[in-house]
Amino acid sequence: APWGYSKENGPATWHKDCPIANTGVRQSPIDLITTGQTCAKYDSNLKPVIVSYPAFSEATFLNNGHSVQFQPSAGNLSELSGGPLTKKYKFEQFHFHWGNNDSEGSEHRVNGKMYPAELHLVHWNSESPNFSSFQEAVGSNDPHALCVLGFFLKVGAENASLKPITDLLSKVKNAGSSVSFPGKFDLKAVLPETLTDYYTYDGSLTTPPLAECVKWIVFKEPIEVSTAQMEAFRAVDDGHGKPITGNYRPPCPLHTRTVAASFK
Numbered sequence: 394a395p396w397g398y399s400k401e402n403g404p405a406t407w408h409k410d411c412p413i414a415n416t417g418v419r420q421s422p423i424d425l426i427t428t429g430q431t432c433a434k435y436d437s438n439l440k441p442v443i444v445s446y447p448a449f450s451e452a453t454f455l456n457n458g459h460s461v462q463f464q465p466s467a468g469n470l471s472e473l474s475g476g477p478l479t480k481k482y483k484f485e486q487f488h489f490h491w492g493n494n495d496s497e498g499s500e501h502r503v504n505g506k507m508y509p510a511e512l513h514l515v516h517w518n519s520e521s522p523n524f525s526s527f528q529e530a531v532g533s534n535d536p537h538a539l540c541v542l543g544f545f546l547k548v549g550a551e552n553a554s555l556k557p558i559t560d561l562l563s564k565v566k567n568a569g570s571s572v573s574f575p576g577k578f579d580l581k582a583v584l585p586e587t588l589t590d591y592y593t594y595d596g597s598l599t600t601p602p603l604a605e606c607v608k609w610i611v612f613k614e615p616i617e618v619s620t621a622q623m624e625a626f627r628a629v630d631d632g633h634g635k636p637i638t639g640n641y642r643p644p645c646p647l648h649t650r651t652v653a654a655s656f657k
């Protein structure tokens with residue numbers, strides 16, 4: 394049976410098809426601890442993250458049964474650089490993880506605290522000699538083939554920039570359904586202006602194949618969305634006639650990894 398988030402096919406069962414789930418030493422997500430022994434360490438060399446996201450004009454919005462994902466057509470020129478990165482990365486897709494109530498849903502945690510949801514912006518290293526597409530990057534075994542930007546969502550004011558996305562959720566209620574995104578979408582407007590305060594560490598994809606090829610950058614400042622916008626995620630179906638309930642993986646052991654923080 395394909396993997397999912399229910400008792401029968403959830404994170405505790407993924408090791409059966411994906412042994413790295415239990416044997417990997419750089420798995421994601423993790424609990425971002427800010428005080429004590431294994432806490433995130435301030436690194437003054439960490440620069441602001443730089444994104445160049447021209448408004449997308451052509452994209453597909455898909456419910457794949459375990460998340461909803463926004464994927465622009467191949468021609469998109471959106472790029473990422475700066476922060477802890479030494480190369481330029483190309484934007485691939487963004488998607489979300491959420492819970493069935495406001496006290497759970499994010500994949501990363503901060504001192505054990507979960508946010509109601511987490512937005513992932515997925516990118517791949519476009520300057521590597523070893524691969525020239527996202528799929529090749531995922532399979533490359535390169536420790537930084539991918540870079541995923543994580544943003545926590547918290548409940549507050551309605552997020553006008555994300556409204557075009559949350560308004561579309563009802564159109565992809567059924568698993569496997571997709572719509573072509575109408576008009577332009579300005580992802581830059583969704584993000585905080587300054588991308589200076591973040592945690593960064595070496596990790597993995599948080600869903601099978603759980604490849605350990607991701608440079609993670611998780612921003613400190615959450616993005617606000619309204620209760621109605623959060624509820625819209627909870628009405629998306631998983632393909633078995635039930636809403637996707639809590640499509641988040643629990644935190645994984647840090648092992649010998651350290652987490653760097655770009656802020657004090």
Ligand SMILES: NS(=O)(=O)c1nc2c(F)c(F)c(F)c(F)c2s1
Nearest residue numbers: 513515541597598599600601602
């Ligand atoms: N949640 S995540 O770590 O950002 C993340 N996982 C995956 C994944 F497993 C895939 F197979 C894939 F094609 C992705 F684009 C992502 S993106």
Ligand SMILES: [Zn+2]
Nearest residue numbers: 488490513599
């Ligand atoms: Zn994700």
